[in-house]
Amino acid sequence: MAMTIATRKRLVTALLIGPSAAWLSLFLVLPFIAILVFSVGERAPEGGYQAAFTFAQFMNLPARATAFWNTMILAPVGAFFCLLVAYPTAYYLAIKAPARYRMLLVSLVVVPFWTSLLVRTYAWIFILGARGLPNLLALIGLPDVRLLNTPGAVLLGIVYGYLPLMIMPIYVSLEKLDCRLLEASADLGASPVRSFFNVTLPLSLPGVATGVALVTILLLGEYLIPQLLGGGKVFFIGNALVDLFLQSRNWPYGSAIAVTLVSVVVLIITLAMRLAWRFAGTRQVDLV
C-alpha cells in the first residue's frame, strides 16, 4: 500500500511516543482523573469513596495545615542545603576535575542509586543512633549528644539521599559552559572570582533551577526519611497521605490533599523555569 511521506512521518511519530503515551495515560492521567473525582466526593461510611460533589474536603485542608507547613518548609530548605553541597561538587566535576577521571568521578555520584534508599536510610539510623556517632563522641568527651530523631537528622538524610539529583543537572549545565567565555571575561579584566559570579553562575542557573525544582518536588512527597530519621514525630504531607489512604481510608480527603500538592508542584516548576530562562537568556534547560 502506498503511503504518503506525511502519513509515514505520522506513523513513525506514533510508534516512537506510543508506548510512553499509553503507559502515562494508564498509570498517570487516569489515576489523576480518579483523584480529581475523589477529591470532590465523600468518604463512604465503611471507608473509601462515595460519589458526591462537594468542596468540603478542600475546606478541611486547614486541619492538616501543620503537615502542609512542615512539608513546605522541608522541601525548599532541604533543596537549598542540597544545593549548597551539590554546587561545589558539580563545579569540581565539570571544570576542575582532570579530564581523564571525569567520567569515573561522575559515575561515582550515581553509585548510591544502585542500592535502595530504604536500605541506605536504615544505615543512617545505625550511624546516628546511640551506638553510632554519639557513642564515638562520648569517647572524646561529648556525652549525651542526640542525633537520631532530630530535624538535623532529617535534613542530613535528605541532603544525602537527594544529592545526586541535584549534582547531575548542575554538572550538565556547567559542563556545557564554553570556557572561551571565561577567557573573554578575563580578557575584559574580570578576576576569576568575578568571572564566576558574572558568567559561570548565571549560565549554570538553568541547571540549578532544574535541580532545585526536581529535589523540591520529590521532597514534597517525601515521607520515608522523616519517618525513619525523624522518628515520625514530625508529620509531612507524604505521611498524611499514607495515613489517609491506608489507615483511616478517607480517600476523598487524601485526594484533596494530593490535588493541592500537585497544583503547588506545577506552580513551583513554572515559576522556577521562568526565572531560570530569564537569567540565562536561553530556553535550553535540560532535565538531566
Place this chain on the structure above:
Amino acid sequence: MSASDIHDIEFRSVTKRYGDVTAVTDINLAVPKGAFVALLGPSGCGKTTCLRMIGGFEQPSEGDVFIGDIRVNDLPAYRRPVNMVFQHYALFPHLDVENNVAYGLRQQRPRIASAEIGKRVGAALEMVRLTGFGRRRIHELSGGQQQRVALARAIVNKPKVLLLDEPLAALDRKLRTDMQMELQSLQRDLGITFLLVTHDQEEALSMSDLVCVMSAGRIRQFARPQEVYDRPADLFVADFVGKTNKMTVTAEPGLLRLGNGATLPFAGPERGQAVLALRPEAMRIARSGASGGPLVGEVTHRIFLGSLAEYSVAVPGVGEFLISTNRHGLDANDLIEPGEAVSIGYNPEALRLYPA
C-alpha cells in the same frame, strides 16, 4: 628612547611547549606601536599560540613577552592592557549587546560612573555601526552583527593592543571584504596597535602594514606585504603567500640549466642545485609560431576569470606552469585554447632563486 616607545609588543626568544609538542620555537618579534600587523600561517603554525601568550591565556615555556615596558609572563590575563576579539566571538549569551560591550568597563577599578559607561558604550556601538542594537540579545543577531559586538566589546576599553583571532573566518565573502575595510579604517581612527591572526593570505596582505609569516612554530618573514609578496624570504613563504611556479634548476656561471637541458640567462652568485620561483603574473605566453624560446610548451587548461585568464602550460622535461595573463582589451582573439603550442616568457627581475 626605550624600546617601548617604538614597540607595543615584544617576544624575546619565546618558546612554547605542550608536553612533547613544541608549538612555538624561539620567536623574536617586535610589533611597532600603532601598526596593523598580521600573523599569517597555516593552521598549527603557532600564530594563535603567540596571540594567546600576549592575551595571557598561555604562558611561554621559555623567553619573555613584553607589552610596552612590562614583562607580562606572570601577569594574569585580567591585568593585561590588551583586549581580544575571539575567533567565535565568545559573546556572553546571558547579556544583551549593551551589557556585553559594557562588561570590560564595569570591571575597572576605580569604578567608572554608569553615565560615563553608557556614553562610551554608545560611542563604541556607533563606531561599529550598531547604534540602536543595545537591547538585543546575542542570539538575535546575525554573524556579522555578532562580530561587530565582539569588536565593540574590545575597543571600548581602549586597549594598548587589540588582538584579533581569525575574526573574519566565520563570515561570508562579501561581509568579510566589508569588514576588512572597516577594520582598517577603525585601526586608523583609533590609532592603536592591531595584531591579527589569520590563515588567509589575501586578508593579511590587504589589511596590514606588516605581515609576519609563520610556519611550524617559527617566523619565516616579517616585512611589509609588498616585500613579502615580491621578495619571499624562502620557498615556504613564496608558496604560502600567493601562487608560485617552482622548478629545480642548476645554477652555473651566467646561466640556469633547466631539467630539459635548456638554459636561462642568470647573473646571480649562486651555484649548483637550486629552486627557481616565478609568480604566475611575472610570466607571459604567446602562441609560438615556428620560433621556440627556452621554454616551449602546450596549454593544458585555461581558467577564465574575466579580467584575467590563467593557463596551465606543460613544458616537457621541466613541469607544469601556471601563468596569469591580464586581458588588456576585449579582443575576442586574445584567449589561447588548450592544446595550442605556446612559448613562455618572464620578467627576469621577478625571478627568485632559493637553495634546493
